[in-house]
Amino acid sequence: MEDTSKYLIHADVTADGVVERSDVVGAIFGQTEGLLGDELDLRDLRQSQKVGRIDVEITSTKGQSHGHVTIATSLDKVETATLAASLETISRVGPCRADLDVTEIEDVRAAKRKEVVERAKELLRTGFDDSVMSSEEILAEVREHVRVEDITEYEGLPAGPRVTDSDAIIVVEGRSDVLTLLKYGIKNGIAVEGTNVPDAVAELTRHRTVTAFLDGDRGGDLILEELSQVGDVDYVAFAPAGESVEELDHHQVFAALRNKVPYDTVSGLNEPREAVAATDGSATPAPVRTGATPLETSEREEEEEEGEGATDPGRERPSVATADPESSPTVESAASASPDVTDDETTATRAESEPAESTSVYDHASAVIREGTDRVRFLDADAEIIDETDASDAFEALESTAEPPITVVLDGIVSQRLLDLAADVGVERIVARTLGQFTKRPTEPRVYEITEIAETAPVDR
Structure with missing residues (x-):
């Protein structure tokens, strides 16, 4: 009845004497019987569940009784009001004189509506996610999920899926570091899981090009020291001082x-991190080999971003800054200039002598x-122009060229399709306005953005 009731009749009862709940209920049924006819007879309405249970709360003090009566009904407004008015005809309760006054007819549905409105307001405040993701954010989240799901194991150690077949690996400290690399598309990381380097990692380093990518703290130094004792390390990279790889x-x-x-x-250094160029530029740069050109030093330190196609450190790499590497002045010759000679005089002397x-x-x-020519230019080994055409026709021009170029200069975006073709025809380097998203990056050709060339391979004029 509680689920179907529409109204609640509230009435106060007062009796000149001591009466109980049963006396009040009996008086209601007895004194209203036949008063409103068969259709509104209280007993029939009770049996048909159109009227619910009659609740009575009554107390007696100093020879008088006071109480409250509540009757739930599913009748309409007119019938409910008529039934409520009939209750006020009751003049006796048990042996005592009594009065019953209807104080309120409560609309149950109104109370429920109020609860619904309040709950709806609360749901509007807390139940909806107001953030709207852009297409880029949706794609980035999906890619991140896929990359994280790609984590595998190598001899029981957390590793990326490319560790088993890649020519190069990146050794990090823990599982969270591997997940960080995977999140950014680097799939050849493997974790040592502590300062005790496992035998599986030590053996793996003897057959791959190894980059140790460690936290910028004392723990990273200890792992590097042990890794160098039990395995082979080719390159070293550190997170900024006081930070870990997983936080980057x-x-x-x-x-x-x-x-x-x-x-x-x-x-052999006590603090190898101090010799590695920090990502924030706060640490001193790595030492330069005597007799090495600035270009060779820069190219030796340059990292393959995807981590999948690191080259053999002993392999000779092509020059990007100049067509003739022998024409670049060496560090040694530059250092031999007299300290008394000013920079302007040195520059003028070099310009006259070379x-x-x-x-x-x-x-x-x-x-x-x-x-901003929107063109593509093909160059031979001497940096001479082989062909030039619109950047939009770069793929077709490279595919049909009779003489494969050594260098491709593109005022546009390097796509995976163009990169694969360049690798097939033997292109050694590509210089472009910007780089696309590569799912697979071959070891050759080397790909540079124009800003990278300016930073890593300056031309001394």
Whole structure:
């Protein structure tokens, strides 16, 4: 009845004497019987469940009784009001004189409506997610989920899916570091899970190009020391001082890997982190080999961002800054200048003594990309132009060229399709306005953005 009741009749009862609940209920049924006819007879309405249970609360003090009566009904307004008025005809309760006054007819549905409104307001405040994800955010979240799901195990250690077949691996400290690399698309990481380097990792380092990518704390130094004793380390990269790899964002991860240095340059140092160029630029750069050109030093430290196609550190890499590597001044020759000679005098002397250099790859890149020509230019080994066409026709032009170029300078975005074709025809390097998203990055050609060329391979004019 409680679920179907529409109204509640509230009435106060007063009796000149001591009466009980049963006396009040009996008086209600007895004195209203036949008063309103068969259709509104209280007993019939009770049996048909159109009237609910009659609740009576009554107390007696000093020879008088006072109480409250509540009757639930599913009748309509008119019938309910008529039934309520009939209750006020009751003049006796048991042997005592009594009065019954209806104080209120409560609409149960109104109370429920109020509860519904209040609950609806609460749901509006807390039940809806007002954030609307953009298409980029949706795709990024899906990609991140897929990358995290890609984590595997190598000999019981957390690892990326490419550890087993990649020529290069990145050794990190823990599982969360592997997950961080996977989140940013680097799938060849493996964790040592503590300072005790497992035998499986030590054995793996003997057959791969190894980059140790460690936290910027004392623990990272200890892991590097043990890893160098039980295995082979080719390159070293550290997170910024006081931070761990798992805390780094996309930019910091790739910046740290780009700033890696050969292990030989930091081995034997008490604090190898101080010799590695930190991602925030606060640490001193890695030592430069005597007699090495600035370009060679820069190229040796450059990191393959995706971590999948690291090259053999012993392999000779092509020059990006100039067509003729022998024409680049060495650090040794530059250092031999007299300390009393000013920079302007040194520059003037060099300009007078050295013959004019031929046009370099960087010059071509500046002419094509920085000028916004929307063109693509193919160069041979001497940085001479083989062909030039619109950037939109780069793939077709490269596919049909009779003489495969050594360098491709593109005022546009390097796509995976163009990169794969360049690798097939033997292109050694690509310089472009910007890089696309690569699912697989081959070891050759090397791919540079124009801003990277300016930073890592400056041309001394």
